[in-house]
Amino acid sequence: MSLSLIPLLIAALFLASGEPEVETVQLILSRDHQVTEHEGALIVGDATVTIPPGARVPGPVYVIGGELRVAGEVAGDVTQLAGTVSVEAGAVIAGELQHVAGTLSIDSATEIGRRTSLDLTGSGTAAPGSGLLPGMSLALLLAGVGYLLARRKPNALANVSTAVRAHPVVTLTVGTLAFLTAISTLVFMAFTLVLIPVTILGLIVGVLTLGYGLVGWGHLVGTFLPIHRRGLATALGVVVLMAVLSLVSLVAVVGDLVVAALILSGMGAVLVTYYGVAPFRPEPLPD
Amino acid sequence: MVTAGYLFYVAVLSAGYYYNLTFVQLGIIDLGTRLVGLTASQVSGAMAGFAVAALVVAVVTGRMMDRVGWSSDLRVKLRILFFVVVGQTLLTVTAPLVGTPVQFFVWVLVCSVTLGVGMPVTFSLMIDLIPIRHRGGIAAVVAGLAFFAAAVYPLQWRLVEFARVMCALMVPAVVVMAVLAFRRLRMVEVWSCQHERFGVGRFVRGADPGTFRFVFWISVVLMFSVFFIDSLGFLRIIDTPVFIYTSWQSPELGVRLFIGASHVLGAAMAGVLYTVFGRRWLFLWILGLFAFTHLLYTFQLGTAPSGIDPPLSLPFFYVLAVSFYTTLNFALWPDLSTPANIGIRTGLGVGIAGWLASFLSTSLALYSRDIGLSLLEHLRYVNALALLLAVGYPVALYLRRMRALANLREAS
DSSP states (O other): OOTTHHHHHHHHHHHHHTOTTOOOEEEEOSSEEEOSSOOSEEEEOSSEEEEOTTOEEOOOEEESSSEEEESSEESSOEEESSSEEEEOTTOEEEEEEEEOSSEEEEOSSOEEEEEEEOOSSOOSOOOTTGGGHHHHHHHHHHHHHHHHHHHHOHHHHHHHHHHHHHOHHHHHHHHHHHHHHHHHHHHHHHHTSTTHHHHHHHHHHHHHHHHHHHHHHHHHHHTTSSOOOHHHHHHHHHHHHHHHHHHHTTSTTHHHHHHHHHHHHHHHHHHHTTTTTSOOOOOOOOO | OHHHHHHHHHHHHHHHHHIIIIIIIIHHHHIIIIISOOOHHHHHHHHHHHHHHHHHHHHHHHHHHHHTTGGGOHHHHHHHHHHHHHHHHHHHHHGGGOOSHHHHHHHHHHHHHHHHHHHHHHHTTHHHHOOGGGHHHHHHHHHHHHHHHHHHSOSSOOHHHHHHHHHHHHHHHHHHHHHHHHSOOHHHHHHHHTHHHHOSOTTTTTOOHHHHHHHHHHHHHHHHHHHHHHHHHHHHHTTSHHHHTTTTTOSOHHHHHHHHHHHHHHHHHHHHHHHHHOHHHHHHHHHHHHHHHHHHHHHHHHHSOTTOOOOTHHHHHHHHHHHHHHHHHHHHHHHTOOTTTHHHHHHHIIIIIIIIHHHHHHHHHHHHHHTTOOHHHHHHHHHHHHHHHHHHHHHHHHHHHHHHHHHHHHHO
16 A cells, blocks of 8 residues: 555545444455445545446445446445546446545436535646645744744754764664554554544644654754854754755655655654653663 | 674574575475375474474583583584584485375474574574674674565475575585685684674673573563464464465565565664664564554454455564564574573573474464364464563563662662
8 A cells, every 4th residue: 555545544534434324444455346245434545446337335435546436336425535436327326426636537327416526636727836835835834843942942953853863774763663653553543433533643743753853854954054043043954954855856766765764764863862852872882 | 804704694594594484484384284194283293393302402502512612612613503504405305205204203303403403503603703783783684684585485385495495505505614614714713712802792791690590581481472473373374365375475576575675674673773772672662563463464354355455564564573573583692691601592592482482383373273263263362462462561661660669769
């Protein structure tokens, strides 16, 4: 399963947990599948799922990637968060077909209870440079946090940045391990439906930790800038770092790996310093 | 010359562990059940006997090595290792010729003797060749190489396939071992003195003998539990087509490379964590990972409808946990020993925690299959054990710390 599916998966599980009649959830992640009978909610991941003519599934169905082909009947709702949905001739969707994002094609000879569209990705012609806005907003937000932290908790930030500088392998290892286990545990918890609030809380803590790690990196970059005011140096360091990360990520595969390594080592540094409370000291070893 | 020592250690241990993972653990099952025609219960009995025999031989060999001073004499260890490799080569060549139950049991007995002798000898090479600072990293290289090779080749877990690979490795190894063991080489002379500098293990330095013994036996119990849980679950998982043909024995090379690469990643992580944090954190991660992995498997079995392939995250976490504890297993026993007791410590440590646990659980897994216990039921027991350890270990650490603090307060 690609990591990019995880936020959508949790969103789909969150939506499913709000359906009073849903008790179980099935996630289909890979290859081609024909679904002829099914109970509970169905989530389509990186797979091609076909509901053949004559088959009837109760729904709801959530599409977070891959492709859903409906030639039979869905008794409940179909929600498309990403991927492709094809409603073929003779198909029936008794509930609501909600399109949020992704490619949707509907044959004219179909029966759909209700159709709604919620376009979160924006439509129409985008203004030049508008793609940069989210990145710039994030950089400015982190720069602001960095400014405040550098002024109010300089030691905490120094502990994190020292850890990434002095122990890059250790921080990358801890960050990677923590990220892999945490994300899997959160997805696992989300599948219980009951624990979705805990999952959301865990995701928030995880995102904050990743952000803190980036600010730690920014603090480190700031120490190389010719600025003496601590807060300003950290804020500018974060902006420079985010700009460099955006440029590096343009390089296919290698760029993404470098960015991921940097973010994860920041996360690892936050963890090994107990969120900056104490400097990281590896266990002493005899020579 | 120091680097050559690293290379020699990595070559010996990774080839030895590959031999153990493939030819011995999986090959004996294939030899007994498919080629000789024994029942699963008979093979499980033979494997339990194998484990006990290997443990006894390892402990006796280790004790003797310490008593007569061979533990700190590299040249003697190389000579013993030469004869072990010759014996194992002969066993490998003759394995496909075994055709009757009597031949099978004799073959297993001889195999257990060579392994029992080889265990303390090979594991104790670390005090001669690897400085303490690099033990975590080198142990990671050994574990990563052995598992990567085992994951990628051979595809068919058949004795004949394993024998072919092992013969290609072992015949040149016999020649190299003969040169190193019987010719006077400057390199070996240098290696022979190194234990004086870094022979005393990391966890022994400054510890009083009572604490040291306690730490050693706790480590044996923990490693035994980890090996036991691993083999108990794994043998049944690889018996299940939907799990095995989508992971370890997938016809797609990409999937097998993914498994191999995950082993390397896990070993590298374990090497770093062992070096920087020490054994407690690593044990915590290992137990946590095993508990989580078995939870994933039972969840998949209990909820996924038939026809749906399990996700690769299941074997990923499994191999991560396995690489973690294997790396720890290579570095831990030398770091809990001195040149005066490395023989018995590695004999007991690897023998009880590694071999006895693996083979007892293997025989138990074969027995559970034989009595018709479903995979889900079987994994529930494994899961219960894993969770018990994952929760019990941090609680025990906490209570120990509490007791230490209480003692400190009383003393002051």
